[in-house]
Amino acid sequence: MAENKDIALSIKNITKIYGKKKAADHVSFDICRGEIFGFLGPNGAGKTTVIKSILGFIFPDEGEVYINGYNIKTDYEKAMSSVGGIVENPEMYVNLSARKNIEMYARLHGNIPKERINEVLNDVGLGARAKDPIKKYSLGMKQRIGLAQAMVHKPKLLILDEPTNGLDPTGIHQLRDILKKYAHEDGAAVMVSSHILSEMQLLCDRVGIINNGKLISVCSMEELNKQMNPTTCYSIKVSAIDQAEKLLSENEAVGKIESEGDLITAEISENNISSVVRLLVTNGVDISEVRKIESSLEDIFLQVTGGGIDIE
Amino acid sequence: MNKIKALYTNELIKIIHRPSVIIVATFTFCLAVMFPFLLRIVFSDDFNYEMEEYKREQIEEDLSGYKVELKGANFTSTKEEVEIEVDGQAKTYQMTLYTGNEIPRILSFKNCLEDVLANYDFAKYPMRKTWLSLQALNKYRNTEQELVNMQTLPFEERDSEWLKDFEKVTNVRDLFRKSLMDHEYESYCKGLDLYKGMNDNYDDRVSSSIIRQLAVSDPKGELNFIEASYLMEYLIEKESNNKLLDSGLEQQGELPRILTEERKTILQNSNRILDYKFNNRNTYNEASSTCLTVNYMAGQVSQYGLIILLILIAGSSVSQELATGSIKSLIIAPVRRWKIFTAKLLSIITWMIFASVLVSLLSIIGTGFAFGFDKLPPYLYVAGGAVKEMPYVITKVLFDLVQNIPPFFYAFVAFMISCYTKNTGVSVGVSVGLLLCHQVPTILAESEMPPRILDFTPVANMDITQKLFPYINLMVIDEDFSLFGNSFFSNPLWQCVLYTVVLTLVILFIAFDQFTRKDIA
Numbered sequence: 001m002a003e004n005k006d007i008a009l010s011i012k013n014i015t016k017i018y019g020k021k022k023a024a025d026h027v028s029f030d031i032c033r034g035e036i037f038g039f040l041g042p043n044g045a046g047k048t049t050v051i052k053s054i055l056g057f058i059f060p061d062e063g064e065v066y067i068n069g070y071n072i073k074t075d076y077e078k079a080m081s082s083v084g085g086i087v088e089n090p091e092m093y094v095n096l097s098a099r100k101n102i103e104m105y106a107r108l109h110g111n112i113p114k115e116r117i118n119e120v121l122n123d124v125g126l127g128a129r130a131k132d133p134i135k136k137y138s139l140g141m142k143q144r145i146g147l148a149q150a151m152v153h154k155p156k157l158l159i160l161d162e163p164t165n166g167l168d169p170t171g172i173h174q175l176r177d178i179l180k181k182y183a184h185e186d187g188a189a190v191m192v193s194s195h196i197l198s199e200m201q202l203l204c205d206r207v208g209i210i211n212n213g214k215l216i217s218v219c220s221m222e223e224l225n226k227q228m229n230p231t232t233c234y235s236i237k238v239s240a241i242d243q244a245e246k247l248l249s250e251n252e253a254v255g256k257i258e259s260e261g262d263l264i265t266a267e268i269s270e271n272n273i274s275s276v277v278r279l280l281v282t283n284g285v286d287i288s289e290v291r292k293i294e295s296s297l298e299d300i301f302l303q304v305t306g307g308g309i310d311i312e
Numbered sequence: 313m314n315k316i317k318a319l320y321t322n323e324l325i326k327i328i329h330r331p332s333v334i335i336v337a338t339f340t341f342c343l344a345v346m347f348p349f350l351l352r353i354v355f356s357d358d359f360n361y362e363m364e365e366y367k368r369e370q371i372e373e374d375l376s377g378y379k380v381e382l383k384g385a386n387f388t389s390t391k392e393e394v395e396i397e398v399d400g401q402a403k404t405y406q407m408t409l410y411t412g413n414e415i416p417r418i419l420s421f422k423n424c425l426e427d428v429l430a431n432y433d434f435a436k437y438p439m440r441k442t443w444l445s446l447q448a449l450n451k452y453r454n455t456e457q458e459l460v461n462m463q464t465l466p467f468e469e470r471d472s473e474w475l476k477d478f479e480k481v482t483n484v485r486d487l488f489r490k491s492l493m494d495h496e497y498e499s500y501c502k503g504l505d506l507y508k509g510m511n512d513n514y515d516d517r518v519s520s521s522i523i524r525q526l527a528v529s530d531p532k533g534e535l536n537f538i539e540a541s542y543l544m545e546y547l548i549e550k551e552s553n554n555k556l557l558d559s560g561l562e563q564q565g566e567l568p569r570i571l572t573e574e575r576k577t578i579l580q581n582s583n584r585i586l587d588y589k590f591n592n593r594n595t596y597n598e599a600s601s602t603c604l605t606v607n608y609m610a611g612q613v614s615q616y617g618l619i620i621l622l623i624l625i626a627g628s629s630v631s632q633e634l635a636t637g638s639i640k641s642l643i644i645a646p647v648r649r650w651k652i653f654t655a656k657l658l659s660i661i662t663w664m665i666f667a668s669v670l671v672s673l674l675s676i677i678g679t680g681f682a683f684g685f686d687k688l689p690p691y692l693y694v695a696g697g698a699v700k701e702m703p704y705v706i707t708k709v710l711f712d713l714v715q716n717i718p719p720f721f722y723a724f725v726a727f728m729i730s731c732y733t734k735n736t737g738v739s740v741g742v743s744v745g746l747l748l749c750h751q752v753p754t755i756l757a758e759s760e761m762p763p764r765i766l767d768f769t770p771v772a773n774m775d776i777t778q779k780l781f782p783y784i785n786l787m788v789i790d791e792d793f794s795l796f797g798n799s800f801f802s803n804p805l806w807q808c809v810l811y812t813v814v815l816t817l818v819i820l821f822i823a824f825d826q827f828t829r830k831d832i833a
Binding site for chain 2: 052055056057058059076077078079080081083084085087088089090091092093094095096100101104105107108109110149150
């Protein structure tokens with residue numbers, strides 16, 4: 001058993017080599033219960049390799065995977081009994097109905113009551129279409145039914161690869177709510193891999209960034225923001241740009257300054273912003289807007305990986 | 313175990329929902345049940361056929377016909393005293409010379425029928441309704457025709473040899489006549505022995521010894537033609553078996569081979585079964601033979617559908633899931649891969665057995681409704697030295713299961729290729745191709761190579777029907793039609809089973825290794 005009871009997933013030195021290429025290179029991280037972990041990386045970075053190693057699709061050349069303390073090599077069934085997941089697209093038996101698919105999957109987990117199947121179908125909004133064969137479903141509906149299948153046995157670890165694929169904005173919103181509730185209220189660990197960084201930003205508590213098979217960074221969203229924003233930037237819309245630029249450049253609390261049109265962008269700490277605004281106003285510079293500038297996850301990601309991501 | 317059970321249930325559900333399986337299975341099962349009805353149209357004869365009685369009125373009518381023919385044949389009959397030298401002494405004989413067209417045929421019929429009308433007891437032994445009356449009349453007429461034919465030879469050409477032959481044929485004719493009129497076998501047998509001695513080319517499967525054995529069980533000559541024919545076939549078969557047992561050799565192809573102990577036991581047991589059938593007057597009518605043929609053919613035809621069905625199920629079991637990605641939900645589930653493999657294998661085996669049994673039952677149902685269930689005879693076998701009966705339904709189901717071992721094997725091959733190539737088209741195509749080609753060595757061996765090579769062809773070791781059902785050809789003995797074939801292979805049963813089991817395990821091990829140890833991308 002792993003040391004920390006709160007750790008739902010622990011990956012230690014996972015390495016997978018295809019030919020001469022290391023798809024995963026000594027990747028290690030943990031995911032705790034009650035958190036949503038975002039797994040980011042450009043195409044071919046090794047995200048899916050790691051996820052497939054966790055879920056038993058591929059056998060890593062090196063390293064160990066512990067799920068709820070169970071090593072998947074030695075206690076595979078115990079480990080996998082508390083995992084639910086979608087890898088790439090949720091492919092199901094298209095000639096069977098959604099309910100039949102879920103029932104078949106539930107059968108492999110033992111005694112899951114029919115009420116739970118109904119509940120999970122309703123949760124993803126497919127209760128009324130549950131008898132339709134999957135081949136009649138749209139991609140978004142397939143994502144929903146895939147999520148229902150992944151959650152039917154109430155797994156302690158949920159691993160979702162591109163779960164928003166094909167979902168409409170309402171669906172994405174619903175998914176976000178479901179996952180947040182599942183992690184924060186029900187205490188499950190959720191690992192999400194996605195290309196839609198804005199969604200990750202809204203959803204995740206922590207992120208891991210992988211590139212060329214190597215895990216570059218694992219940190220909370222706050223830590224990531226701090227790492228990437230050591231100084232705070234503000235943009236200030238002023239009536240007299242030259243005068244404002246002069247005043248700010250003479251002030252010690254203000255760092256680097258850039259101006260464009262009637263907009264000045266300056267490095268100013270949060271503690272000093274009020275005194276800077278007061279300085280401008282008392283010197284006759286009218287201010288029509290003050291806005292704090294934060295780096296988006298997308299910016300951070302591009303900085304960390306050096307570009308090369310598909311942004312949707 | 314519960315996990316395997318759950319996976320197995322899921323596999324069965326998936327298979328029966330696969331459109332390709334539904335189409336091929338429906339076609340196969342319909343073919344099995346409908347094919348006998350199609351053949352019923354072809355075999356539209358009256359299966360309750362019995363030899364029609366040759367009544368006095370019919371004979372009188374035929375006789376008048378022959379008399380009319382005789383008038384138009386320029387028939388003349390001349391009597392003369394002819395001198396012939398016999399043993400160095402000239403003797404005078406009263407002889408007749410016949411002339412005219414087709415005289416031997418017309419006159420012999422006329423003479424026989426007149427005699428029959430005057431002397432045959434129609435009330436006691438309806439003519440042609442018993443085997444003896446039919447055969448004795450034929451032989452009587454044949455020998456009479458021979459005598460008339462001899463008397464068409466001009467007087468001056470007749471010599472002592474002619475006279476000797478004439479007396480012999482007359483003697484034989486009289487024996488056959490006596491057999492007919494007195495309705496007894498012994499005269500017929502004596503006539504037959506004499507007749508065979510005179511004709512080197514005479515080839516009759518039914519020897520006098522066979523008829524004498526038949527006479528023991530039918531002293532009054534009451535057996536009808538069909539019954540007697542079957543009983544004599546049993547006796548002929550037994551005699552043939554005894555000859556093989558005595559010689560210790562049997563013919564296969566052009567070369568004889570030494571009888572193995574296994575074959576000797578089979579031949580001895582065959583004789584027990586033949587005795588059992590003979591003693592129990594175990595005879596069938598024409599319909600039984602046809603019914604058995606039809607049922608066998610329905611099974612054979614449906615087997616093609618069955619082969620496609622099983623190879624399709626096995627060949628797509630893994631590759632279809634990989635192609636559609638549905639395998640993901642299996643891999644993510646808390647079950648080890650060997651359990652998934654086992655469940656898939658079990659579901660394939662279940663379908664093999666289910667489909668084979670269903671095809672057998674449907675073909676029996678189709679045959680039964682088309683021809684009559686009572687026409688299907690039981691299988692006789694020997695256990696503990698005693699002959700026992702196995703109901704036809706059980707026999708057919710078990711026989712088909714054994715006969716389907718090669719298709720089962722090639723379904724496993726398809727499963728292995730499916731695990732390896734992850735391509736349904738390749739696995740199904742290659743397996744069907746291998747199955748169709750596996751007959752090629754056998755065909756070549758039968759025509760071009762020594763028969764012993766047959767023992768080493770794949771089919772030789774997988775076709776164990778003859779070994780497990782060695783008495784299947786005795787169900788209905790029909791001299792014109794060998795229903796289940798006579799081919800057999802000399803390799804002992806244990807070798808055949810071992811060969812098949814080992815080869816199957818190798819195939820399954822490759823599939824297992826591929827499925828459980830390799831990544832699923």
